[in-house]
Amino acid sequence: AQSVTQLDSHVSVSEGTPVLLRCNYSSSYSPSLFWYVQHPNKGLQLLLKYTSAATLVKGINGFEAEFKKSETSFHLTKPSAHMSDAAEYFCVVRHGSSNTGKLIFGQGTTLQVKP
Amino acid sequence: EAGVAQSPRYKIIEKRQSVAFWCNPISGHATLYWYQQILGQGPKLLIQFQNNGVVDDSQLPKDRFSAERLKGVDSTLKIQPAKLEDSAVYLCASSLVAGQGYGYTFGSGTRLTVV
Numbered sequence: 001a002q003s004v005t006q007l008d009s010h011v012s013v014s015e016g017t018p019v020l021l022r023c024n025y026s027s028s029y030s031p032s033l034f035w036y037v038q039h040p041n042k043g044l045q046l047l048l049k050y051t052s053a054a055t056l057v058k059g060i061n062g063f064e065a066e067f068k069k070s071e072t073s074f075h076l077t078k079p080s081a082h083m084s085d086a087a088e089y090f091c092v093v094r095h096g097s098s099n100t101g102k103l104i105f106g107q108g109t110t111l112q113v114k115p
Numbered sequence: 116e117a118g119v120a121q122s123p124r125y126k127i128i129e130k131r132q133s134v135a136f137w138c139n140p141i142s143g144h145a146t147l148y149w150y151q152q153i154l155g156q157g158p159k160l161l162i163q164f165q166n167n168g169v170v171d172d173s174q175l176p177k178d179r180f181s182a183e184r185l186k187g188v189d190s191t192l193k194i195q196p197a198k199l200e201d202s203a204v205y206l207c208a209s210s211l212v213a214g215q216g217y218g219y220t221f222g223s224g225t226r227l228t229v230v
Contacts, residue, residue, distance in 0.1 A: 036221075107157050
């Protein structure tokens, strides 16, 4: 069965410094992986997705993630944090065949950005 | 394109009462999902529809929760009777095809508080 583990429940960075949110996945076959962001009182927004194409995936707002099969990781990074990046981030794996495709979410990482 | 619409945005009920949530997916999206997000956790799938048929309801507490998607468009999720532990945000999502690489669009959710 597929699953994801977000290694940090809370990450705090200063504005302008790099962001690293860590995610490990478990999958019996080549997974589809996603990162979603959730701002307070707002809906989930897709940041980026990996679907067995390029291992380095670029997303919106300067975020990117690298799929590393050898490490079963899909960490999310951004070179320079902005105050507006403060939010909850979810690493997600898609489970099932092409006819089902339900999403399985990690527990989430709260990103705090300090001025 | 219009997003996934959900109503109401907020609902407060007493335990043992009933409540219903409504979701209107993006036009043409065949797959519809209901997720439950308890505070501090990642969303958990409750039920998945493909058109008007149920694909996965393995995590739906069927003794109190029910959902339907008549005509393969709008969907309603009902809880009867509600328990305190049902307090959560209920998210609806839709996708064009439940397949590899296709994204999902989430609604803003309904925040339910059971007192």
